[in-house]
Amino acid sequence: MSFLKLEGLSLRVGTLPILRDVSLQVEPAEVRALVGESGAGKSMIGKAILGTLPDAVDVTSGSIYLDGEDLMTLAAKDRRRLIGSKAALIPQDPLTALNPARRVGPQISNRLVDILGWRRQDALRRVIELLHEVHIPAPERVMRAYPHELSGGMRQRILIASAFAAEPRLIVADEPTTALDVTVQKKILRLDPGYAAPPRHSTVVCYP
Ligand SMILES: Nc1ncnc2c1ncn2[C@@H]1O[C@H](COP(=O)(O)OP(=O)(O)O)[C@@H](O)[C@H]1O
Ligand SMILES: [Mg+2]
Numbered sequence: 215m216s217f218l219k220l221e222g223l224s225l226r227v228g229t230l231p232i233l234r235d236v237s238l239q240v241e242p243a244e245v246r247a248l249v250g251e252s253g254a255g256k257s258m259i260g261k262a263i264l265g266t267l268p269d270a271v272d273v274t275s276g277s278i279y280l281d282g283e284d285l286m287t288l289a290a291k292d293r294r295r296l297i298g299s300k301a302a303l304i305p306q307d308p309l310t311a312l313n314p315a316r317r318v319g320p321q322i323s324n325r326l327v328d329i330l331g332w333r334r335q336d337a338l339r340r341v342i343e344l345l346h347e348v349h350i351p352a353p354e355r356v357m358r359a360y361p362h363e364l365s366g367g368m369r370q371r372i373l374i375a376s377a378f379a380a381e382p383r384l385i386v387a388d389e390p391t392t393a394l395d396v397t398v399q400k401k402i403l404r405l406d407p408g409y410a411a412p413p414r415h416s417t418v419v420c421y422p
Contacts, residue, residue: 215282217242217416218263218384223276225258225267232258232271238418242383245417256420257306260386263418265297281383298329302377306388306420311373312361318369319357322376330380344375387419 216239225232233255240246248256261267262278265285278285281300285293305311313321322344323337332340338357345353348371361369377385 215279216240217244217281218418219277219279220259220263221277221279223259223262223278224274225255225262226272226274227270233262236276240384240416240418242416243414245419248418248420250422252422256422257388260303260388260418260420263297263384263386264301264303265293266303295329295331298325299380300382301384301386302380302382304374304377304385304387312369314361317358317360318364318372322372322379325376326379340379341375344379345372347378348372348375350375382415384416384418387417389420389422 218238218240220236220238223236224234236255236259238246238248238259248259250256258267258271261271262273263280267273273286280296283296285297288296312318319338319341323334323341326332326337326340327334341357342353345356350356350368350371356364356368356372364372
């Protein structure tokens with residue numbers, strides 16, 4: 215079975231259809247692009263996969279299988295843990311996706327603690343390792359910094375590191391073109407060898 219499989223997914227907000235009968239399969243290590251104009255529903259597909267649909271959105275039909283598990287039939291907590299351990303988002307706007315009021319290290323490591331049940335010390339050690347991998351100098355100091363103390367490029371790399379923290383097998387990159395520089399884009403999509411990304415992950419990338 216495909217690593218990710220959407221079958222006949224339809225979403226509505228009230229009576230307004232948002233997605234109609236969307237099917238999609240992604241194999242291990244495959245890169246898939248979702249292309250469409252603004253408002254077409256690309257981000258909604260990403261949110262459906264990651265279990266982060268807004269409350270106003272109803273799933274009216276369809277199923278989503280992630281690594282063979284039917285997400286719709288899982289209890290919310292199990293679904294969150296499953297998705298958190300297998301998939302991650304590179305957000306549409308990496309520059310505002312960090313909470314300005316909190317130090318960057320705990321923002322990344324808490325996700326590993328909360329969703330995956332890692333020990334706090336292990337999570338912090340992993341984050342330092344990840345910051346090394348995306349070539350951030352003095353990671354221990356950067357972990358204690360607030361987002362505004364870091365350059366845009368640093369924050370970009372921190373969010374990418376954070377997406378890869380639990381070695382996800384699926385990355386959803388929502389319009390990376392809008393906020394990432396070309397070098398980083400190439401690296402995410404593995405057009406450029408030798409990046410921190412694990413070599414076997416699948417990618418769904420949304421393009422306007
Ligand atoms: N939080 C929301 N509540 C209700 N409708 C929304 C919400 N976010 C987006 N929409 C609607 O869902 C549709 C698809 O949006 P979206 O997936 O963001 O499009 P895209 O990413 O392709 O630009 C749009 O018509 C948009 O107006
Ligand atoms: Mg979008």
